[in-house]
Amino acid sequence: MKKESATQQSTQIRPPVVVVLGHVDHGKSSLLEAIREDFKITSKESGGITQHMGAYVVEYQGKSITFIDTPGHEAFSAMRERGATIADIAVLVVAADEGVKQQTKEAIEQAKKAGLPLIVALNKIDKPEANPERVKQELSQEEIFVESFGGKVPCIETSATTKKGISELLEMILLMADLEHKNIDLSKAGEGVVIESSMDSRRGPLATLLVQNGSVKAGDIIGTKTAIGKVRTLQDFQGETVQVGFPAMPVLVVGFEACPQVGEVFQVFESEEAARAEVVVSPLGRPAQVLVIPQGAKTLDIVLKVDMAGSLEVLASALLSLPQEHVFVRLVDTGVGVIGDKDVRLAQGTHARIVGFRTQVDPVAGDLAQREGIVVETFDVIYDLIQRVRVWLEQEIVQEFVTVDIGALQVLAVFLAEKNRKIIGGKVIDGEVRKRSQMKIFRNEAELGTGKIVNLQKDKKDTEVVRKGEECGILYEGSVKIQQGDIVKFSIQELQNKVL
Known part of the structure; x- marks a missing residue:
């Protein structure tokens, strides 16, 4: 009996983990803020846009719910997809006044791929232009059939401003969680997923973990495929120190030897030796992202430093996705943390520019960069950074006139042969x-001279173009004495891009 009781005590139902998906500006962060008023999510982010995945825990009717707020901009598709793989339930936020957008469709696809049960939150329902029925119709075109349209997907009308529908949304989440019934075993070694990782100048590598089973405690040996460490401290999502991280609980861990990769599975090991045996790739030895660049092609070399590993993933992908027909972006090195003198010396040796995202420049490195003329620019908004690199790419390209051959003609007759005007x-x-068009006159493959067409006729009528197989009359300016049988080649001047 005692053994059965102990088993019951260690096995519990895990609180639900909910991912919030949707198009930018449809109110995801505001909705979370409304759920718990002391969440000031929006105000923490540049431009009012959530730029990092964050996990937040709320209490409702004595039960915990963990929300994962994923960025909505298209550049953050990878982060959104990762969020969908670690959640139990997806809340799709759609603005009732705007309806289904491209990123809404993308979010729907990700939720479907992950097999997540879906709840639709028709947000901004308080707006005069809100049209919930139209939005439901648009959702049905994406094969999301809400209950009022004969489907099984719950749909809650919400407003972050008036707080309408907030309680109903939380109740629906708890109801769905009861149906899912996720059991956990607290006696097992802790395991879960790395949500974020970053480098702190004082504390070293930091990792935000979402515990999925078991527990994580201070002193535990913890590891992923790329990094291990011993947990020195644990903090909850509000920055408070805690002794234990339980399932569905996001915790910030100090103690990793290096930054683990975002999206990796972590687990607690019995010993450091066991943890090291699982490491297959060291982040310290991870090569820079490589793009296949044609030999001899012009490159824009960049050293990229960011504050968080999730940002690195997004930015590297976004920069390498820029149009690169004439000049290629080459990421000489990428990393997490402050821009240091090592980065400046690397940029100096490779003639690269240093770009930082939400990170700082070490004063010594800044002085060195200034002395050596190394470009160092930092940004707080990802779109400003991408736009800056786009401008650099365009600055490497100029337009010039080039000669393009367009056709050739055999002379059949010469009708007029004045000093500078000819008709053939x-x-x-x-x-x-x-x-x-411009003319070059050849006889026996030897070039005799040039001319310029003044008028062109076909069937004794003026025309703009005469094609292969057709006959024509040409009035041109030129001094070369042309004769029957000569070959005339034609060309035009076109503006084309040239790499500086």
Whole structure:
């Protein structure tokens, strides 16, 4: 009996983990703020946009719910997808006044891929232009059928401003969680997922973990495939020190030897030796992201430093996705943390520019960069950074006029041969002839001279172009004495991009 009682005590139902998905500006962060008024999520982020995945715990009717707020901009698709893989339930936030957008469709697809039960939150329902029925119709076109449309997907009308529907949304989440019934075993070694990682100048590598089973305590040996460590301190999502991290609880861990990769599975090990045996790739030896660049191609070399590992993943992908027809972006090195003198010396040796995202420049490194003329720029908003790199790419390209061959003609007759004006008849043997194109006259493959078309006729009528196989008459300016049988080649001047 005692053994059964102990088993019951260690096995519990895990609180639900809810991922909040949706299009930018549809009110995800405001909705979370409304759920718990002391969440000041929006005010913490640049431009009012959530730029990092954050996990927040709320209490409702004596039960805990963990919310994962994922960024809504399209550049953060990878972070949104990762959020969908660690959650139990997805709340799809759709603005009732705007309806389904491209990122809404993307979020729906991610939730489907992850097999997550879905709740639709029709937000901003208080707005005069809100049209919930139209939005439901648009959702049905994406195969999301809400209950009022004969489907099984719950749909709650919400307003972060008036707090309408907040209680109903939380009740629906708890109801769904009861149906899912996720059991956990607190006696097992802790395990879960790395939500974020960063480098702190004082505390070293930091990792935000979402515990999924068992527990994590101070002193535990913890590891992923890329990093291990001993837990020195644990903090909850509000920054308060805690002794134990339980399932569905996001905790900030200090103690890793290096930054683990975002999205990795972590677990608690019995010993440091057991943890090290699981490490397969050291982040310290991780190579810079490589793009296949044609030999001899012009490159824009960049050293990229960011504050969080999740940002690194997003930014590297976004920069390498920029149009690179003429100049290629090459990430010489990427990393998490402060921009230091090592980064400046690397940039100096590779003629690279240093770009930082929500990170600082070490004063010594800043002085060195200034002395050596190394470009160092930092940004708080990802779109400003991407736009800056886009401008750099464009600055490497100029336009110039180039000669483009368009066709050739065989001279059949010479009708007028004045000093500087000639009229000839001929047949187009290749490509086409255009009015106002340049001419080069050849005899026995030797170039005799040039001319410029003044007028072009076909069937005794003025025309702009004559194509292969057709005959035409040409009035041109030129001093070369042309004769029957000569070959005339035609060309035009076109503006084309040139790499500086």
